[in-house]
Amino acid sequence: MQYDVVVIGSGPSGRRAAVQASKFGRSVLVIEKGRRVGGVSVHTGTIPSKTLRETVLNLTGWRERGFYGLAYRVKRDIEAGDLMARLHKTLEHEVETLDHQFARNRVHVLRGLATFLDPHRIEVQMEADETRVIEASRVVIAVGTLPLRPPHIPFNGETVVDSDELVELKSVPRSLTVVGAGVIGVEYATIFSALDVRVTLVEPRTSFLDFIDRELVDDFVHQLRDRGLSFRLGSKVQSIQFENGQPVAILDGGRRVRSEMLLFAAGRVGATDRLNLAAAGLAADERGRLTVDPKTFQTAVPHIYATGDVIGFPSLASMSMEQGRIAACHACDNPLPAAPSFFPYGIYSVPEISTVGMSEEEVRKAGTPYECGIARFRETSRGHIMGINGGLLKMIFAIETRRLLGVHIVGEGATELVHIGQAVLNLGGTLDYFIDNTFNYPTLAEAYKIAALDAWNRMTPRREPEADVPAVLPETAELTGDAIEG
Numbered sequence: 001m002q003y004d005v006v007v008i009g010s011g012p013s014g015r016r017a018a019v020q021a022s023k024f025g026r027s028v029l030v031i032e033k034g035r036r037v038g039g040v041s042v043h044t045g046t047i048p049s050k051t052l053r054e055t056v057l058n059l060t061g062w063r064e065r066g067f068y069g070l071a072y073r074v075k076r077d078i079e080a081g082d083l084m085a086r087l088h089k090t091l092e093h094e095v096e097t098l099d100h101q102f103a104r105n106r107v108h109v110l111r112g113l114a115t116f117l118d119p120h121r122i123e124v125q126m127e128a129d130e131t132r133v134i135e136a137s138r139v140v141i142a143v144g145t146l147p148l149r150p151p152h153i154p155f156n157g158e159t160v161v162d163s164d165e166l167v168e169l170k171s172v173p174r175s176l177t178v179v180g181a182g183v184i185g186v187e188y189a190t191i192f193s194a195l196d197v198r199v200t201l202v203e204p205r206t207s208f209l210d211f212i213d214r215e216l217v218d219d220f221v222h223q224l225r226d227r228g229l230s231f232r233l234g235s236k237v238q239s240i241q242f243e244n245g246q247p248v249a250i251l252d253g254g255r256r257v258r259s260e261m262l263l264f265a266a267g268r269v270g271a272t273d274r275l276n277l278a279a280a281g282l283a284a285d286e287r288g289r290l291t292v293d294p295k296t297f298q299t300a301v302p303h304i305y306a307t308g309d310v311i312g313f314p315s316l317a318s319m320s321m322e323q324g325r326i327a328a329c330h331a332c333d334n335p336l337p338a339a340p341s342f343f344p345y346g347i348y349s350v351p352e353i354s355t356v357g358m359s360e361e362e363v364r365k366a367g368t369p370y371e372c373g374i375a376r377f378r379e380t381s382r383g384h385i386m387g388i389n390g391g392l393l394k395m396i397f398a399i400e401t402r403r404l405l406g407v408h409i410v411g412e413g414a415t416e417l418v419h420i421g422q423a424v425l426n427l428g429g430t431l432d433y434f435i436d437n438t439f440n441y442p443t444l445a446e447a448y449k450i451a452a453l454d455a456w457n458r459m460t461p462r463r464e465p466e467a468d469v470p471a472v473l474p475e476t477a478e479l480t481g482d483a484i485e486g
């Protein structure tokens with residue numbers, strides 16, 4: 001079995017790499033060890049967590065509580081089955097779409113575990129001890145990551161779980177401890193808090209989401225504290241014990257956090273341990289990640305590429321797809337121009353956070369004179385109609401050039417709204433775009449206009465009226481004498 005391009009892994013980056021290479025007329029094989037195609041993104045990561053979020057917001061009536069009060073519910077006693085039903089349907093659609101995409105692009109799929117025999121040959125261990133050897137001119141390693149599972153954490157799949165196991169939820173706990181305030185920890189902590197679960201978020205560092213603009217994080221934390229989510233920042237988990245079957249996290253200084261369930265979400269490691277990288281002339285770092293040329297995604301062995309989470313930051317499905325496509329273009333001798341400088345980051349917490357470009361802290365550090373404009377969603381008519389109390393949009397502009405430097409949004413629709421800012425930013429636009437253009441009304445996007453006007457008011461020098469100029473100038477008075485007499 002010989003192929004022009006062999007892709008290991010069918011997650012977002014593998015999928016894009018495979019389809020792109022096939023569009024260039026190459027023979028393409030995807031090797032996937034999982035039961036079905038789709039990767040972490042479809043089966044345990046992006047899509048399950050976002051579907052769970054959507055289901056929670058719908059069944060709790062979260063978006064309507066601004067009008068009908070905190071006691072408002074669409075469904076009382078929400079159970080695990082209610083949450084899982086929608087998840088299974090969504091996953092079914094995702095896998096079906098992907099299968100169809102591979103089929104119509106003539107991408108072959110082989111189910112089994114890929115292991116390198118040498119830089120051009122890969123052995124695939126299939127079910128029933130069957131193996132096959134594949135020869136590849138080019139290889140794309142898109143194997144993604146696995147949850148970090150330190151040996152001192154007593155994972156049991158039910159009361160102490162990692163984020164992959166959480167999507168198999170058998171019952172909704174009344175209380176949840178989330179260890180690790182990274183993106184995964186924050187998303188799940190706030191989703192469960194929206195479900196009225198008592199949540200404690202434990203993080204060894206004294207701050208979290210450090211890549212997000214501080215003003216946004218402050219607003220976010222304020223909203224979460226307001227609804228009862230507890231933070232234990234600067235607290236390390238020393239051990240986890242069990243009392244009456246419930247996990248108790250023992251923190252530094254002996255503090256104890258007891259809950260019905262504990263989610264350990266302290267990062268992920270590259271899934272490279274079973275690839276036999278040495279046979280291909282490659283080696284991973286201590287977190288299982290591969291190093292690549294950031295422009296072409298080639299590893300140290302030029303015909304082998306690596307894309308997606310296995311290369312580390314930013315570990316996003318959105319970026320993984322782009323990386324896969326760029327690698328396939330290069331592998332098929334169709335190099336692409338460099339990717340735009342700024343990509344958006346979307347955190348699907350409740351409330352959502354999304355950001356693109358530089359934070360205020362980064363702009364200050366760069367020494368660029370700047371001005372900010374802020375709009376609160378409650379200032380927009382759309383916000384009134386929707387009963388929104390929280391949420392803000394902040395834009396940062398360079399004073400000299402008026403160029404947009406960053407957009408930061410927390411609140412309803414943030415992950416969609418951010419793309420307006422992204423387009424202006426990557427096209428090199430300025431404050432004037434937002435001032436000169438008309439926005440649909442009533443929309444949340446109007447917050448861009450409000451924030452821009454806020455910045456404009458501060459950036460435009462005011463002309464104070466001169467104190468001793470009479471209201472009507474003498475010459476004018478002569479010309480309009482009748483009117484004055486009247």
Ligand SMILES: Cc1cc2nc3c(=O)[nH]c(=O)nc-3n(C[C@H](O)[C@H](O)[C@H](O)COP(=O)(O)OP(=O)(O)OC[C@H]3O[C@@H](n4cnc5c(N)ncnc54)[C@H](O)[C@@H]3O)c2cc1C
Binds near residue numbers: 274
């Ligand atoms: C809980 C959670 C929520 C997330 N939410 C978001 C989000 O909202 N937005 C966003 O952009 N990103 C999100 N992410 C990140 C996103 O899921 C990843 O960036 C994305 O899945 C990475 O894609 P990938 O192609 O690198 O590989 P993956 O999706 O990790 O897929 C890798 C595939 O390779 C297969 N594989 C591994 N080793 C082998 C082998 N030796 N042989 C054959 N097959 C192999 C695996 O079975 C797997 O199917 C989230 C992640 C998690 C965990």
Ligand SMILES: NC(=O)c1ccc[n+]([C@@H]2O[C@H](COP(=O)([O-])OP(=O)(O)OC[C@H]3O[C@@H](n4cnc5c(N)ncnc54)[C@H](O)[C@@H]3O)[C@@H](O)[C@H]2O)c1
Binds near residue numbers: 180347
């Ligand atoms: N919406 C999204 O785009 C989205 C959603 C989820 C995940 N992801 C991606 O998945 C990747 C993994 O996410 P993550 O949140 O697991 O990892 P992470 O590395 O971003 O965060 C891990 C957190 O756990 C803390 N931590 C580290 N060691 C710890 C320990 N021993 N005990 C307690 N806490 C500890 C860290 O300080 C950090 O805050 C991220 O890079 C992210 O980009 C993206």
